Amino acid sequence: EADIYQTPRYLVIGTGKKITLECSQTMGHDKMYWYQQDPGMELHLIHYSYGVNSTEKGDLSSESTVSRIRTEHFPLTLESARPSHTSQYLCASSPATGVNQPQHFGDGTRLSIL
Amino acid sequence: KNQVEQSPQSLIILEGKNCTLQCNYTVSPFSNLRWYKQDTGRGPVSLTIMTFSENTKSNGRYTATLDADTKQSSLHITASQLSDSASYICVVSDRGSTLGRLYFGRGTQLTVWP
Numbered sequence: 001e002a003d004i005y006q007t008p009r010y011l012v013i014g015t016g017k018k019i020t021l022e023c024s025q026t027m028g029h030d031k032m033y034w035y036q037q038d039p040g041m042e043l044h045l046i047h048y049s050y051g052v053n054s055t056e057k058g059d060l061s062s063e064s065t066v067s068r069i070r071t072e073h074f075p076l077t078l079e080s081a082r083p084s085h086t087s088q089y090l091c092a093s094s095p096a097t098g099v100n101q102p103q104h105f106g107d108g109t110r111l112s113i114l
Numbered sequence: 115k116n117q118v119e120q121s122p123q124s125l126i127i128l129e130g131k132n133c134t135l136q137c138n139y140t141v142s143p144f145s146n147l148r149w150y151k152q153d154t155g156r157g158p159v160s161l162t163i164m165t166f167s168e169n170t171k172s173n174g175r176y177t178a179t180l181d182a183d184t185k186q187s188s189l190h191i192t193a194s195q196l197s198d199s200a201s202y203i204c205v206v207s208d209r210g211s212t213l214g215r216l217y218f219g220r221g222t223q224l225t226v227w228p
Contacts, residue, residue, distance in 0.1 A: 004157075042118075042218035043158075043203075059215075090157055100146050100165060103216075105157030 006091050006106035014114050019078040023091030030096035032074040033103065036060060037088045050073060050090045051096070081113045096100055116141040118206050120219040128227055131194055132212040135222045137204030145209035149178050149189050152201045152221065161189070161202075191224075199226045 004025040013019060025032070030051045035043040035058075045058030049068040063085070064078050074093075078085055088110050092103040117134045118139045127133050139147070150158035162171045162178040164187070170179050175192045191198055201221040208215050 019180055042219060042220045044218075045216070092157070100163055101138065102160035105159070107155070107157045110155075 004057055004091060004104050004106040006089075006109050008086045008109060009070065009107065010110050012080060012112045015080075015082055017030075017081050019081050019111070021076045021089055021091075021111070023074045023076070023106060024072050025074075025093045025106075026072060027093060027095075027104065028071065029093035029104070030071065032068065032096075033092040034058070034064075034066060034074070034076050035090040035092065036062065037090055037108070043090065047076065054074075083113045086111060086113050095103070116206075116208065118217045118219040120202075120204050120206055120222050121142050122222060124225070126225045126227060127194055129194060129196060133191050133194060133224065135189045135191075135202050135204075137189070137219060137225070139204070139206045139217070141206040141208050141217050142187075143209050144182060144185075145207040146179055147178075147187050148205040148207070148216075149176070149187075150203040150205060152203055154200070158203055179198040194226045196226050196228060199224060200214070201210050202212070 007022045014040050027098050032049045034047040037043045044060035046062040048068040049055050055066050066076050088108050090108045091106045094101045094103045127191050148163045150159040152158040161176050164180045176207045180187045182208045203221040204219040206217045
């Protein structure tokens with residue numbers, strides 16, 4: 001069982017609020033990722049990081065931002081939440097070496113913006 | 115355009131029966147193909163990873179096959195159990211970048227009835 005944790009698991013919040021979704025892993029993985037997943041649809045990469053102080057935008061345009069100050073921590077922030085941000089957000093990590101390494105996923109945060 | 119298509123979209127089988135899920139892809143250049151299991155409300159969990167040179171890989175009652183020539187993969191589940199009810203996601207990685215970009219299918223939703 002992979003040790004990657006996301007909090008909160010569920011969040012219902014009003015429009016305009018600032019939100020931070022937490023993701024932590026205890027495996028010492030250098031690579032970390034944020035995905036967005038809507039029901040019945042494929043996962044879309046919105047952010048990734050190769051290591052501390054490294055962050056890149058993914059394939060799906062997102063108004064969120066991320067930071068990577070510590071290896072184990074990769075939080076995602078929405079400065080002003082809108083109903084269009086309603087979705088499930090999944091965090092993942094993988095070792096730095098070996099492109100054939102699986103990504104380990106957290107259980108996600110289901111976000112609902114009213 | 116790099117794509118991953120899965121079929122069927124959903125499947126219902128009786129406990130104890132076998133089933134096969136299909137994945138066709140157009141991703142090039144190919145690096146590896148992964149099958150993930152995603153339980154409702156949880157993150158995906160890796161079942162198998164296969165590289166170009168591998169044409170079959172097993173993980174307990176799960177057996178994945180890969181035909182890199184026809185760009186097809188299948189996931190065979192033997193003697194299904196109620197706990198197999200989940201979404202099964204096919205993911206293909208290219209080797210066109212250091213990141214090893216992942217292309218996700220939309221998944222097959224499997225329901226096992228008692």
